[in-house]
Structure formats: C-alpha cells, structure tokens
Amino acid sequence: MADFEGMWRDLAPVGRSASSGGYFRQPWLSAELELRAWFREAAAERGLDLEEDPFGNLVAWWHPAARDTGADRVLTGSHLDSVLDGGAFDGPLGVVSAFAAIDLLRERGVLPARSLGVAAFVEEEGSRFGRACLGSRLAVGTASWDDARELTDRDGVRLGDVVEGAADGARSTLLDGVGSYVELHVEQGRGLVDRDAAVGVGGGIWPxxxxxxxxxxxxxxxxxxxxxxxxxxxxxxxxxxxxxxxxxxxxxxxxxxxxxxxxxxxxxxxxxxxxxxxxxxxxxxxxxxxxxxxxxxxxxxxxxxxxxxxxxxxxxxxRAVTFDVRLRDRVATALAPGGTAPVLPTQAGHDAGVLQEAGLPSAMLFVRNPTGVSHAPQETAATADCLAGVQALADVLAGLVR
Known part of the structure; x- marks a missing residue:
C-alpha cells in the first residue's frame, strides 16, 4: 500500500499553480503530457501491456498467465486531466488507486482468470475542447470523430491537429471484450461526511x-x-x-x-x-x-x-444514468458485507456514466472529501480514506477477475 503514497507524491507537483495551489492539467498540454508519461512508466514498472486508441485513451492491461479469450475483461481507472485551477484528486485518485489495487492484489497472491485493465480516459473535464467525457464518448462511439476533430480550444487550435484520431471512420477497439468497469473517484460533495463513512457506492448520475x-x-x-x-x-x-x-x-x-x-x-x-x-x-x-x-x-x-x-x-x-444494479450491489457487498455501505447519487458527470449508457455495466466508488469542495484547490481527501478506497477497490476487483 506504500506504493499509493509514493505515486501520489510523484504526481503532486505536476501542473500545480504556485499562486493558487490549484491544478492546470489540460489535455495534450505539458502537465497532462507529463502525467501520460508517468502512466506509461507505471504500467511498465508493473509489467502491464499498454494500449492506446487513436483518440489518446490509455489502458494498461494485467493479463492472466493463461491468456483469457478476451471476453468479460475488467476495467478500472479514471482520468488525468483537470478543470482550470482544479483540485488534485478529481480523476488522478482513481488512476493511482487502480495501480495500487493491482499491487495489493499481487501482494495477496490473487491470480486473475481474466484480464484487468487500468484506464486513463482523455479530456474528461472538457476543459480544453469543451466536451465533457470526450475520450470515453469517442471510445464507445457515442461521439463522432468527424465532429470532434473540428472542436477548437480557446486559442483556436483544432483537436484534429493535436491528436491523430480515427482514419476513414475507424473506431476505437480499446473496450472490446470489457464486461465491467469500476471507477473510484473522490466524492464531490459531503454525502460521506454526513454519513461518517470513508468510502461509498455510486447509485446514479443526474442528467x-x-x-x-x-x-x-x-x-x-x-x-x-x-x-x-x-x-x-x-x-x-x-x-x-x-x-x-x-x-x-x-x-x-x-x-x-x-x-x-x-x-x-x-x-x-x-x-x-x-x-x-x-x-x-x-x-x-x-x-x-x-x-x-x-x-x-x-x-x-x-x-x-x-x-x-x-x-x-x-x-x-x-441523460440520467442508473449504474448496473447487480454490479452496484456487488460493490456494496464487497465494501460492507452487512449491506450498510452508503449508496449515493452524484450530480457530477463521469466516464463511468458514459460507459454505462453505452451498455457496459459500470459502478463507482467514492472516497470521502472532508471539505466537500471540488473543481477547486480546496478539494482533498485524507490519506487513510484513500487507502481505504484502495482496499475496497481491490476487494471488488478480486471478485470480478477470479
């Protein structure tokens, strides 16, 4: 579990404003590119197979010793980009926790029967090209590259001039064979504070x-x-x-x-x-x-x-999203066998919502945010709660990959 804290220290200075303490990690600019390089290094250090689609979405795969058939693969992760002058936890917490969960599963001696991937979806916040969850929408095909490539940032730079994209109508194959997605995220409110709980389960997303x-x-x-x-x-x-x-x-x-x-x-x-x-x-x-x-x-x-x-x-x-009930209940049971895990709605959009809407069963774990503030420098989470989130994520993933 020490790996979580080490990874978090590595990411802490990247894209941080010296004046506000907030983060500027806009897609395909220097800070976010540094985080993408870190992701590749984290995957290589763990012997994971890296895959990138034409839109810039990344997945690091942990394959079983006897390769699976490609069906019912399990995916976790989140995103690395931030809003303008945002907080440290929104997005990266889910990616770092995913790598830490794999470390923990290996410490436990878990041998996966199916592949487990760590995802980093690009342009989740829409802070540069104005489309929230753009990477995941392109990955599932609910956004068109023909339209997306014409998007421009505030300086007039076209998305199509920044990333290669899909030629001749080709689609992303990054999610082929994935049967479930579990995303850990810092809570963007005070629901867990009010319930005195370190970790909770997402029930759905407001439209x-x-x-x-x-x-x-x-x-x-x-x-x-x-x-x-x-x-x-x-x-x-x-x-x-x-x-x-x-x-x-x-x-x-x-x-x-x-x-x-x-x-x-x-x-x-x-x-x-x-x-x-x-x-x-x-x-x-x-x-x-x-x-x-x-x-x-x-x-x-x-x-x-x-x-x-x-x-x-x-x-x-x-539209409104209700997470897959069976997967949600499975996550809640892993979190609290007695059935007392808090189930929270969220007013924030997430890649998990995009994947669920596209028909991929998805669930979310939330880690307590004592300030309740998000998309701002005051966004935070205690280390103990983050480690509890890693434990919970590892417990969920262990059940899904066996």
Whole structure:
C-alpha cells in the first residue's frame, strides 16, 4: 500500500499553480503530457501491456498467465486531466488507486482468470475542447470523430491537429471484450461526511448539459450613449444569470454560468456580443428539460426588452444514468458485507456514466472529501480514506477477475 503514497507524491507537483495551489492539467498540454508519461512508466514498472486508441485513451492491461479469450475483461481507472485551477484528486485518485489495487492484489497472491485493465480516459473535464467525457464518448462511439476533430480550444487550435484520431471512420477497439468497469473517484460533495463513512457506492448520475448562450447587441460608446439608447447584451446576460440562479433554487436543481466571453471586451465600450456557457443539472431528464426551458424563456423575454437577440445551442446533454444494479450491489457487498455501505447519487458527470449508457455495466466508488469542495484547490481527501478506497477497490476487483 506504500506504493499509493509514493505515486501520489510523484504526481503532486505536476501542473500545480504556485499562486493558487490549484491544478492546470489540460489535455495534450505539458502537465497532462507529463502525467501520460508517468502512466506509461507505471504500467511498465508493473509489467502491464499498454494500449492506446487513436483518440489518446490509455489502458494498461494485467493479463492472466493463461491468456483469457478476451471476453468479460475488467476495467478500472479514471482520468488525468483537470478543470482550470482544479483540485488534485478529481480523476488522478482513481488512476493511482487502480495501480495500487493491482499491487495489493499481487501482494495477496490473487491470480486473475481474466484480464484487468487500468484506464486513463482523455479530456474528461472538457476543459480544453469543451466536451465533457470526450475520450470515453469517442471510445464507445457515442461521439463522432468527424465532429470532434473540428472542436477548437480557446486559442483556436483544432483537436484534429493535436491528436491523430480515427482514419476513414475507424473506431476505437480499446473496450472490446470489457464486461465491467469500476471507477473510484473522490466524492464531490459531503454525502460521506454526513454519513461518517470513508468510502461509498455510486447509485446514479443526474442528467446534465452544457448550453452556449450567444447574445448579440450593438457596440457603442460607454460615455456618450444614453442608457435608454443602448442595445446592451451584457444586461441580457446578467439578468439570465439571475434567472438561472432562481430557477435552480426553486426546483432543487443546479445551474451555473461559469464561463463568459465579451466582445470587444473594452472598459469604455458597450459590448456588441456576449457568449456564455450554462451548466445545468437536475434529478431527472424531465426536470432538466424544464429547467433549461425556463431559463431560456426568461432570457428571450429579457432580450426583447433590451433590444438584443439570443441564440441558445445545446453543446452536450447527458441523460440520467442508473449504474448496473447487480454490479452496484456487488460493490456494496464487497465494501460492507452487512449491506450498510452508503449508496449515493452524484450530480457530477463521469466516464463511468458514459460507459454505462453505452451498455457496459459500470459502478463507482467514492472516497470521502472532508471539505466537500471540488473543481477547486480546496478539494482533498485524507490519506487513510484513500487507502481505504484502495482496499475496497481491490476487494471488488478480486471478485470480478477470479
């Protein structure tokens, strides 16, 4: 188990901001590339066979002595990238714990009857090219490479110019033969804190989506243009933010405008255009649709009063996910034989949700986060809880590979 702490120390400085303490590990940039190199080294040190698909997803395979037939392989892992100025644990905890779980299984003398893989899915956060869980979506085929390769980052760099991708409609074969996926992740809330438990089980994922709001107005002089003569898109945007907040509070949902771009972005000019991104989440598909429709309706009404125009584009929408019940119960039983393991819903999206939606039975383990903060430098987990997570993951995997 000491390997977990050693691996965690190795990763701690990679991509960390000296000023905020947060992490900048965007896909195919220096910090994330360093983590990918670390992944390859960790696989080589353990004698695991490395496989990479055309989109940059990685799997390190532990094959049994007598090679399996390729069916019902077991996969675990998570992702290595982060949001902008994010926390250390979201993603890498699952990858490090997966390698540590293999170490622990070997210490126990477990001889797998089927292959066990450690996955690192790329661009899970969507922090560079704007599509959450893009790597896993490409791996299962629910995202098209023809569309994905045209995505650009904030500097205008095309995804297709960064990664090779699949030529002539070829697909990823990385998940061929995989029969189950178990992802360990730091909890992104305080459910386990409230239950006084170190590790819990994921029950399902709320539906969620990202929506781009383009508000067009008329650029003008900030000093000479009377307030009543303006067509100011910033006013429409500001009132939409307030509407989104109110709608979510009234329904127990989540809505966040966390990114905005303004043109021409001058202090002494009325802007001509505002582009903003809404992240919306609710407990059911119907509740999400109602939330988004309500926000858009209020935004349109405000635009009419402001003399601006509004276009709303759904960039990605993920339906509600219920994890495979048999696998979930198996994980819960391994975690607490008496049946007392906490089962938690999550409002955050994960690669496990993408794989489950694509028909691959998936489950999640959550490790307690005492602050409850995530996607920020304050995200944390105690070493003892992380080690408990490794033990739990190893117990689950042992049952699946035998």
């Amino acid at each position: 969620h989506g990202r929506f781009r709001y383009d508000v067009a107005g008329r650029a003008d002089h900030a000093g000479t243009t009377r307030m009543e003569d303006r067509a100011d898109p910033m006013l429409t945007y500001a009132m939409t933010v307030l509407a989104a907040n109110k709608q979510a509070r009234l329904t127990g949902a989540r809505s966040t405008f966390g990114r905005v771009e303004v043109r021409p972005n001058g202090t002494n000019a009325v802007p001509s255009h505002v582009t903003a991104w809404l992240d919306a989440r609710a407990e059911s598909d119907e509740a999400l649709a109602a939330l988004v429709a309500g926000i858009e309706r209020q935004a349109v009404d405000r635009a009419e009063r402001d003399g601006t125009s509004l276009t709303v584009t759904a960039e990605s929408v993920s």
